[in-house]
Amino acid sequence: AQSVTQLDSQVPVFEEAPVELRCNYSSSVSVYLFWYVQYPNQGLQLLLKYLSGSTLVKGINGFEAEFNKSQTSFHLRKPSVHISDTAEYFCAVVRGDKIIFGKGTRLHILP
């Protein structure tokens, strides 16, 4: 069965510093991977996706993620965060015809 693990429940980072949010998945078949963002009092919004092709995926708001098959990882990165990036970030993987979400990582931007 496919599952997704987000290793950090919270990540504090100073404004304008780089950030990496970690995600590992378990699967023995081809994978489709996603990152979603949830701003306070909002629903989830698709940030980026990996379906096939280039392993470096660029998303909205300056985020990118790299699919690493050997490490079964899909970590999310941004070179310089802004206060507006304060949100919860969810990694997700497809299992069958359903999307399975990780527990989420809350990104705290420190002034």
Added chain:
Amino acid sequence: ETGVTQTPRHLVMGMTNKKSLKCEQHLGHNAMYWYKQSAKKPLELMFVYNFKEQTENNSVPSRFSPECPNSSHLFLHLHTLQPEDSALYLCASSLAGGFIAFFGQGTRLTVV
């Protein structure tokens, strides 16, 4: 604005009440979903509808009753809920067989 609208945004109800949550999308999607988001838990898929037919019921208690009258509308009828049912209920839509779901802003439900 994602194209998926949920009403109400907030709901407080007693354990003996009956209420309904509404979800509407005009994206041309034909699959709709209900998710439950509780504090410190992963998102839980509750129900899936494809072309108005329920294709997934993820062992949800019968006090939650979904209804999908057409591909654009999805309801979640609630009755005799428990305090532990308090959560954010998210609706999502996608093309059937597609993996990319658009989410509504959610209904924050509090059961007292």
